[in-house]
Amino acid sequence: xxxxVFFVSESTGITAETLGHxxxxxFDSVDFTQVYMPYINTAARAHxxxxxxxxxxxxxxARPILFTTMLNQEIxxxxxxxxxxxxxxxxxxxxxxxxxxxxxxxxKAGLSHAIxxxxxxxxxxxxxxxxxxxxxxxxxxxxxxxxxxxVGVSRSGxxxxxxxxxxxxxxxxxxxxxxxxxxARGELPREVWQARKKMFGLTIxxxxxxxxREERRPGSEYxxxxxxxxxxxxxxxxxxxxxVPVLNTTNQSIEEISAQILRGVKTPLNT
Amino acid sequence: xxxxVFFVSESTGITAETLGHxxxxxFDSVDFTQVYMPYINTAARAHxxxxxxxxxxxxxxARPILFTTMLNQEIxxxxxxxxxxxxxxxxxxxxxxxxxxxxxxxxKAGLSHAIxxxxxxxxxxxxxxxxxxxxxxxxxxxxxxxxxxxVGVSRSGxxxxxxxxxxxxxxxxxxxxxxxxxxARGELPREVWQARKKMFGLTIxxxxxxxxREERRPGSEYxxxxxxxxxxxxxxxxxxxxxVPVLNTTNQSIEEISAQILRGVKTPLNT
Numbered sequence: 001x002x003x004x005v006f007f008v009s010e011s012t013g014i015t016a017e018t019l020g021h022x023x024x025x026x027f028d029s030v031d032f033t034q035v036y037m038p039y040i041n042t043a044a045r046a047h048x049x050x051x052x053x054x055x056x057x058x059x060x061x062a063r064p065i066l067f068t069t070m071l072n073q074e075i076x077x078x079x080x081x082x083x084x085x086x087x088x089x090x091x092x093x094x095x096x097x098x099x100x101x102x103x104x105x106x107x108k109a110g111l112s113h114a115i116x117x118x119x120x121x122x123x124x125x126x127x128x129x130x131x132x133x134x135x136x137x138x139x140x141x142x143x144x145x146x147x148x149x150x151v152g153v154s155r156s157g158x159x160x161x162x163x164x165x166x167x168x169x170x171x172x173x174x175x176x177x178x179x180x181x182x183x184a185r186g187e188l189p190r191e192v193w194q195a196r197k198k199m200f201g202l203t204i205x206x207x208x209x210x211x212x213r214e215e216r217r218p219g220s221e222y223x224x225x226x227x228x229x230x231x232x233x234x235x236x237x238x239x240x241x242x243x244v245p246v247l248n249t250t251n252q253s254i255e256e257i258s259a260q261i262l263r264g265v266k267t268p269l270n271t
Numbered sequence: 272x273x274x275x276v277f278f279v280s281e282s283t284g285i286t287a288e289t290l291g292h293x294x295x296x297x298f299d300s301v302d303f304t305q306v307y308m309p310y311i312n313t314a315a316r317a318h319x320x321x322x323x324x325x326x327x328x329x330x331x332x333a334r335p336i337l338f339t340t341m342l343n344q345e346i347x348x349x350x351x352x353x354x355x356x357x358x359x360x361x362x363x364x365x366x367x368x369x370x371x372x373x374x375x376x377x378x379k380a381g382l383s384h385a386i387x388x389x390x391x392x393x394x395x396x397x398x399x400x401x402x403x404x405x406x407x408x409x410x411x412x413x414x415x416x417x418x419x420x421x422v423g424v425s426r427s428g429x430x431x432x433x434x435x436x437x438x439x440x441x442x443x444x445x446x447x448x449x450x451x452x453x454x455a456r457g458e459l460p461r462e463v464w465q466a467r468k469k470m471f472g473l474t475i476x477x478x479x480x481x482x483x484r485e486e487r488r489p490g491s492e493y494x495x496x497x498x499x500x501x502x503x504x505x506x507x508x509x510x511x512x513x514x515v516p517v518l519n520t521t522n523q524s525i526e527e528i529s530a531q532i533l534r535g536v537k538t539p540l541n542t
Contacts, residue, residue: 003372012530018289018383022340023364025382027372038530065371069293085371087364093294100336100356101274101298111296112289113526121524128431135403160399163434169307253392255384259283259309 004033004056004064008049008079010072011110013038019089020067033060046075050082057083071109120170127166127173134174135159140191146174148261149195151188151238152202153178153231154222155212157249157257161202164254169262183234186241193242200261201239205250206232275304275327275335279320279350281343282381284309290360291338304331317346321353328354342380391441398437398444405445406430411462417445419532420466422459422509423473424449424502425493426483428520428528432473435525440533454505457512464513471532472510476521477503 005024007017017036024032033056040046056064063083069090070076080086094105115121134142136159143149148171150158158175165173176192187193204212206228213223221227239246245264247257276295278288288307295303304327311317327335334354340361341347351357365376386392405413407430414420419442421429429446436444447463458464475483477499484494492498510517516535518528 001372001374012526014526014530015289015293018286019360019364022286022361022383023368025387026365026376026378027368027374028377028382028387029374030372036533039534065368087368089290089364090293092363093290093358093360094297097294097298097336097358101272101301103272103298103300105297106299107297110527111299112293113524115522115524116296116299125431125525128434132403132406132430132434159403160396160438163399163403163438167431167434167438251386253384253386254396255283255285256381259285262307263310 002031002060003062004060006035006037006064006066008037008040008066008068010041010070012113014113016067016069016089046078053082053084071107124170127170130172131162131166137176140189143174143191143195147171148173149199150175150202151178151199153235155209156202156204158202160254161257164258178235178238196242196244199244201244201246203246203248208250273302273331274333275331277306277308277335277337279308279311279337279339281312281341283384285384287338287340287360317349324353324355342378395441398441401443402433402437408447411460414445414462414466418442419444420470421446421473422449422470424506426480427473427475429473431525432528435529449506449509467513467515470515472515472517474517474519479521
């Protein structure tokens, strides 16, 4: 069964997309075509979207689903008049919350992802720049300024996780790739070791690591299963000595890994 | 007025945090303390959270607000029994959606940000790696493989926007910093120019640019207002010749800029 879904907003549409996407994940037997429609902020754009909804309805032989966080009543009325299953995701919570807080809502649109707190926004952008400048262990002398330091072997997922932590939570996240040299010495460089209180080890299943490395350097010793198994085993020994929490990226997304890091979950090391 | 807000989930909590944060933005007269609580997936953790809620209530002299997307009924009941204004953000939409689709919900938790579609997830991670490898114009020969190329002067917001586009939408986003050399020649390198159909120009208010550059190199000619004004003016001339859409990052967040890029909004060039 095919159904088209529109995520609609007068601004970025991120809230509608996030909650709408969560809701769809509860119905995995349906084949959803997802269409992201931010900045539906004029009557003309709303009418054009109604035409697209009709096309989708004809194609799917079922009306499309429209998830929206629309505060503009005129545009909301146009969209409701279109051929769709209209789900407003925001309005239903505003009145109860207003009653609880004892203050009226501002009714201003687009505040959620705008720069309403410049200090907070600057902190996030600075954190992104920090993550970029401190990727791949290039500046261990900067680790003293980091909030979090991820360690793990090459291709264990350090870089995307650091970027996510910085972008979403404004954390200054650095990472250090453990290399053959570190294994041989049995320890990390002093500046890296000194950051162990804010350190998380990333591990990954050797078979999965082999697949990822094969894409990067096909047929290389670096991508061989024996080398991957060796690297992961040595990394585990290092994590044990450092006494750092270990997270496994094999089946977990960067969102899941990041949420665990934020909680400071101490996952027991699986050896 | 102070109020504490908990974003609670049995998995990442991203949905609760996103919608909850949107709702709070409607009440800017209230001073919210926001606490992110992912992985509340045991009765013990739920009880510990109830204690934290009571502490917040005592401190604020008002019960905390709890935004959640909790599918586990046992844990939901524990939290509802705590001293809080409990707002379930998910459940209310599941039944109407199920009726519309004619299929029951899976009731499985944590699907929204898990790796349920490995192909899609790999595409995102590849896009992040592409953005990292193609930052700051280091490989214009790769622009042919990009979905989007951002151009603009140094510190106009290209890097964070590329990372956001790659992380959230799986777009292969590259960027090129326009330099004095390009201005002098009056054109961009051939490989950059060839990407103009998928190009967006980023501009920024010269005063704001000066502030950002001052943080990087205080007192430098690079950060002077005259230099910033010159760079922005020359960049505008370049954007005109290229006939690319221009977006202004002065007062817009990376989320807002990215949403406009996704829409392919053709903003008229403001000169």
